[in-house]
Amino acid sequence: MSKLSSFFNKNVQVINIGIPSFAEDLTRQGVANIHVDWRPPAGGNRKIQALLEKINSWQEKVRAAKEGK
Amino acid sequence: MVVNHLIKKQTYFDSVTLMLTGTQIKKLDGVDNAVVGMCTDYNIDSLKRLDMYLPEFEELTPNDLIICVKADNNENADAAIKEVEKLLSSKKKPGTTNSELPPSSQEEAASRLPDSNMVLISVPGEYAAREAEKALNSNKHVMLFSDNVSIDEELKLKTIAAEKGLLVMGPDCGTAIINGVPLAFANSVRKGKIGLVAASGTGLQEVSSTIHRLGQGITQAIGVGGRDLSEKIGGKMTIMAAKALAEDPETRVIVLISKPPAETVLEKVFAELKNINKAIVVYFIGADPAIIESNGFVAAKNLEDAAIKAAELAGEDCLESEFSDSLIDSLAADVKLSGSDLRALYSGGTLCDEAQRILQPLLKEINSNTPVKGCNKMTDVYKSSGHCILDLGDDNFTRGKAHPMIDPGYRTERIHQEVADEKTGLIMFDVVLGYGSHMDMAGEMVASIEKARTGTGRSPVFAACICGTQDDPQGYDKQKAKLEEAGIFVFPTNVAMVKFAARCLERN
Structure with missing residues (x-):
């Protein structure tokens, strides 16, 4: 089984770099995420x-x- | 007129937040124009073009924020600047508490979320590839929302990713649903048996939403970026994603969607995938269905058809469009157009493309800012003449502005312009729901339509299609009801709306 197909069973945990509302949407859905205060x-x-x-x-x-x- | 400004050194906000703030400020009393942005070359050029530039801006850098307002008097200009400060200070950094500062780098974020496996990147294009490469080097999948990433950078990133078995979704990838999680602009679609791979953002949203409304669901919706099937990239991510879905026990049917692929790449993709022992539905815009079928795949005629065929193969009984042709005929039967021309104002590029292809045999002459083969390129994209089908999400309209799925500003202005033109008989548009999109696009469109009707005394026929599901944050039914209350014909797919437009134009 390829690395990608085995990833399909895992929980997605996201590092968000850029638009803050993408992280807010993930939080609203209960998805583990962290937003980077990028500049x-x-x-x-x-x-x-x-x-x-x-x-x-x-x-x-x-x-x-x-x-x- | 006066021009007042405020500079905040070393203060960074993302471009979407700033563009949306700018749009709100322009609506305030007495405000003629406003630039709210980081001091990038583009924003400095805009200030010069708008005659709002001052010599003291010379020393500013892209890390400095400028709020510059042109208004009828000092009082209104200063009030607008204060309002910008208030709006920006209300933007809390997500995922942080007062006692915890947010991480300032990807490395720091990874140490705080050690099991992170996906990096979603939406920084300006010139910095995006570097962040993506860092993520791949840390064995994380990448969703690259940023545009303006060169094709050479894309090739480098996808080569690294393919060697490591990691995804690079993008660049310019607006939508994906991975392991049930909608990322960036994506709809809330139930889990099911259909795996999607798409080199087209709105194509992926349209097909996944239609599958949901037909009662089926998806395993994955993998966006690969519009250039994945180009000669240079060679379908690297499409092939890898489709093969992974072939191995996935939950996925029974695979759907491939793409803008027109390079011919050699088409052959390569088909050769790589023809031995997969699962049903594969293919909608490659412009590709010959005979070639698709001769390789053992199921050819779809359009996005709606791709969703129907996939749902049938996944186990639904024989399905029909949510709107049958006879229902469309009966709706169009009594429609009287007050002008000869069609004007279409799309926020979704693939939907705009699909409309041109369906209507071309009927209308012959179609003008567009993004013409498909056989349609005409508009000389002035800001003024319609004849039948016009526009993609308002294209670069012509989005330089320095947020995408029309987020910011209805320009589209609502354009509605007024089209209604005022006595040649306009029918106006159609899309409403794209889902995470990331505007929370009430139907409401904004209805407000602008009613204002235009009152202001011009004209009332062309309006038709809208909604790309989304009832589970989306905006709620499909609520948005539909708002449009219908305003006398707009509403359709669940772009294909149904375009067929309705064709019937109306044929009859008038």
């Missing part, structure tokens, strides 16, 4: 966002290399 990274500053992306990507490469060892 644009780096205060919406695109230059800093690009730098953060680079740092994240380097960190991922370093992590992958360490795990490779």
Whole structure:
């Protein structure tokens, strides 16, 4: 049985990122959920966002290399 | 006229909350226009276009909130700004108590809800793929409501997901019902034996709601995003979801719905699914039914027919449409149109598409902002001429505004315009119910229709279809009663409404 078809028997628990009313609808239905108070990274500053992306990507490469060892 | 403003630095609200607040403010006394939004490039451009821009806005960032009001005097402008502040301060963050601050990141949310298995993402498109990738890397399924996600990003996400056996529903996926839970815009549909996979949001809502009203139910309604069956994506999620439904012991019948798929992808999908030992109903708009049937699948003629065929295969006795052709004929028999033209104002894109395809052989010349093959592209989408079938949820109408399923604002304005045109004989529209949708769309439409009738002294014929169920938060019967009390012909499916329109236009 595939991973997806076995998921069809489970309770859905949701992380909601974005429109708050989607989380409110889930709460009303008794579905476990948590809403993220999301805002644009780096205060919406695109230059800093690009730098953060680079740092994240380097960190991922370093992590992958360490795990490779 | 005066233009007053208030800037709230480092204050973030989602775009839907802000757009709906802006719509409410524009209705206040003396207010000519208002922009309530984060200082994104688009909102700054809007302020410039509306002649409401000031040099001090130069330094603002997308993390700053601006409330800018153009009004007839300072008193009304300031009152409107105060009203915005009041409305926004009443928006409590969901799922939190005073003693607990909400998580500010997906990682923090996951640590607080450790068994979370689905991430529902509706942040602006430029940030959405990153959040989706994080979710997949944490082995969670993704529903990607956000639009403006590039097809390259979609391919990357769906490739990761397919390798891990996870779902990526979207991008631009407005609706899904997973394990009985309606997500984003979805209807309250009973559990049953039919599993749906759809690359069309309103298509999925129309078929699942009709199945419910026919007495059957669903196991899953999996939205895969409108581009899943494109050449580039190759039906990755459609194939994976259909195969999973094939393994699911609760699912007896599978329904596949899509906007026109790429030809090579159609062959690939059919080759992958033809050995499934369950009945599969296929409604791929524009695909040749002979090809569908030669692969051993059941071809549906339209969305309503897909629901009827699936319900029959799931065990219902031989079914007919909720509205038979003879009933439609008898309703149309006494209708006199005061003008020659049809005007259709849809909030659901697939319903708009379906109407054009059904009416094209009869009307020959149809104009639309989203024309199907053989219909004409409108040069000015804001002014109707001839028979016009419009998708008001398309980008032309939703830039900087909430979707017409949430915000009736533009559609109610357009009603007035169409009623005032002496060529208009028949106006039809959809009312889409369910979670996420406006709580009283029928009431809003009736109010605007009555205002237009009084204001213009004209009364074209109105027809509406309701996509939804009695279990939806708005209640199907309540919405239907409101429309009928206003003298509007009401139909349970788009197909029935469009057939009624065809009969009326033929007879007049």
